[in-house]
Amino acid sequence: MKSVTETIKSIAGLTEQGITEVYLVACGGSLVDMYPSKYFLDSEAKKIAAGMYTANEFVHATPKRLNTNSVVIVCSHGGNTPESVAAAKTAKEHGAQTIGLTHNQQADLLQYSDHSFLYEWGEDSDVKNNPMAIIMELTVEILRVTEGYEHYEAFQQGINKINGIISSGRALVAERAKAFADKYKDEDLFYILTSGASYGHAYGFAICSLMEMQWLNAAPIHSGEYFHGPFEVTDKETPFILVMNEGRTRKLDERARTFLNQYAAKVEIVDAKELGLNTIADEVVEFFNPVLFYSILCVYREALAEVRNHPLETRRYMGKVAY
Numbered sequence: 001m002k003s004v005t006e007t008i009k010s011i012a013g014l015t016e017q018g019i020t021e022v023y024l025v026a027c028g029g030s031l032v033d034m035y036p037s038k039y040f041l042d043s044e045a046k047k048i049a050a051g052m053y054t055a056n057e058f059v060h061a062t063p064k065r066l067n068t069n070s071v072v073i074v075c076s077h078g079g080n081t082p083e084s085v086a087a088a089k090t091a092k093e094h095g096a097q098t099i100g101l102t103h104n105q106q107a108d109l110l111q112y113s114d115h116s117f118l119y120e121w122g123e124d125s126d127v128k129n130n131p132m133a134i135i136m137e138l139t140v141e142i143l144r145v146t147e148g149y150e151h152y153e154a155f156q157q158g159i160n161k162i163n164g165i166i167s168s169g170r171a172l173v174a175e176r177a178k179a180f181a182d183k184y185k186d187e188d189l190f191y192i193l194t195s196g197a198s199y200g201h202a203y204g205f206a207i208c209s210l211m212e213m214q215w216l217n218a219a220p221i222h223s224g225e226y227f228h229g230p231f232e233v234t235d236k237e238t239p240f241i242l243v244m245n246e247g248r249t250r251k252l253d254e255r256a257r258t259f260l261n262q263y264a265a266k267v268e269i270v271d272a273k274e275l276g277l278n279t280i281a282d283e284v285v286e287f288f289n290p291v292l293f294y295s296i297l298c299v300y301r302e303a304l305a306e307v308r309n310h311p312l313e314t315r316r317y318m319g320k321v322a323y
């Protein structure tokens with residue numbers, strides 16, 4: 001298996017006009033892992049177009065600009081998600097270069113992957129070897145090769161720091177996560193607020209951690225959109241989880257915190273600054289927020305699962321009925 005640098009160098013050499021588009025395609029939690037890379041390219045790229053698609057939509061509403069200069073990154077944890085396999089096949093049929101990421105070395109996805117990455121998983125793995133970080137490294141490398149990226153070294157330093165920051169952060173929130181779970185174990189609705197590169201993870205925590213794994217109602221709200229409709233449901237009875245970023249969009253989260261502190265009573269704040277993310281360079285720190293928050297919010301969902309006696313693996317429909 002080639003390294004990230006070797007993979008992107010190889011792909012760039014195969015395209016006629018260089019890499020002109022990057023499509024990030026997956027389902028569920030794997031799609032959530034791609035949001036930071038979409039945010040990164042939208043923020044930093046001057047020429048490369050970036051698209052993010054749930055896999056079945058990519059198959060049925062394939063973008064017309066998909067071509068031989070496109071890179072399509074497809075991620076599937078088990079590697080056999082039918083929609084994701086079909087998306088990789090669709091990409092290849094359009095002549096795009098495909099990169100497949102999976103935890104399964106026997107995955108069907110690999111049949112349609114020109115380049116592949118078998119990633120690590122589990123609490124003992126280094127997060128830089130998990131899919132979210134690998135996909136970010138791929139997109140950073142694409143930008144560097146295609147346009148140049150002045151903060152490349154700072155990003156690499158951040159990759160090497162983030163695992164230690166997460167380890168310290170998990171220890172820091174362990175007790176407060178238990179207190180959160182005890183306090184909110186009987187609630188059936190949560191709103192999750194955040195901004196910037198982390199918004200995808202607010203979505204992921206809602207649909208995967210709470211709705212899928214705990215059968216609880218939940219919805220993500222962008223901190224910038226909170227004051228344009230959603231804040232009208234704010235009261236003393238509704239739980240909010242505010243995930244506060246380091247970087248350019250922190251002001252949006254701080255504004256939401258000010259309002260929640262005045263008008264809400266059930267507010268849990270998870271703050272990247274408190275968790276030590278500001279030891280990463282200012283120029284790139286915002287892209288590491290979701291990598292941190294995924295691991296930290298896993299502590300919260302584990303505590304909630306334990307106190308509710310609802311194991312995270314429990315399913316009602318997934319893998320049990322036809323759909």
